[in-house]
Amino acid sequence: xxxxxxxxxxxxxxxxxxxxxxxxxxxxxxxxxxxxxxxxxxxxxxxxxxxxxxxxxxxxxxxxxxxxxxxxxxxxxxxxxxxxxxxxxxxxxxxxxxxxxxxxxx
Numbered sequence: 001x002x003x004x005x006x007x008x009x010x011x012x013x014x015x016x017x018x019x020x021x022x023x024x025x026x027x028x029x030x031x032x033x034x035x036x037x038x039x040x041x042x043x044x045x046x047x048x049x050x051x052x053x054x055x056x057x058x059x060x061x062x063x064x065x066x067x068x069x070x071x072x073x074x075x076x077x078x079x080x081x082x083x084x085x086x087x088x089x090x091x092x093x094x095x096x097x098x099x100x101x102x103x104x105x106x
Contacts, residue, residue: 034068039065039074042091042093045099046074046091047061047062047078050102060082061089062079066090073092074092078091090103090104091103
């Protein structure tokens with residue numbers, strides 16, 4: 001009988017410790033809202049990157065702030081009508097203005 005109960009007795013403290021640690025950690029706090037100047041920098045850098053990507057002047061694109069990732073990378077949506085149809089690009093931009101990625105909707 002002792003042999004069949006022994007694994008549970010030995011594992012119980014480990015299982016309880018895991019539960020306690022999860023409760024103590026709590027939820028991850030939301031990132032601080034980005035300042036308006038940072039959002040404008042991100043829009044400008046994304047707009048410039050997309051304009052270069054499509055070989056067009058910056059006046060041919062319209063960057064719009066869309067939000068931020070949990071690690072405070074900016075998400076910017078950029079529309080252009082250069083091809084005669086509305087195309088949409090999406091950028092992921094750092095708070096210092098570095099464009100990490102440009103994605104297409106079409």
